[in-house]
């Protein structure tokens with residue numbers, strides 16, 4: 001697989017306390033930017049997190065946020081910090 005160079009034009013944040021650990025977001029990200037943590041959150045789920053070493057590959061496509069049933073993911077552009085979804 002050809003890896004994109006890090007352009008850091010977009011990034012995501014995960015609200016770990018809202019995440020129920022369904023992992024839909026992991027399944028849809030083509031760049032494997034999201035991974036599972038090793039802890040429980042306040043609702044008793046194992047939340048996901050951004051993998052810091054892969055975060056720079058984010059295109060800002062928003063698919064992870066669209067797939068999240070709990071609106072736990074936000075997508076931002078680094079150019080003006082505008083929310084993409």
Ligand code: SF4
Nearest residue numbers: 029058059061062064
């Ligand atoms: S916005 Fe797209 S590229 Fe970025 S983490 Fe979500 S699915 Fe992956």
Ligand code: SF4
Nearest residue numbers: 019020022023025068
């Ligand atoms: S799709 Fe949403 S609720 Fe499911 S694991 Fe990802 S962030 Fe958590």
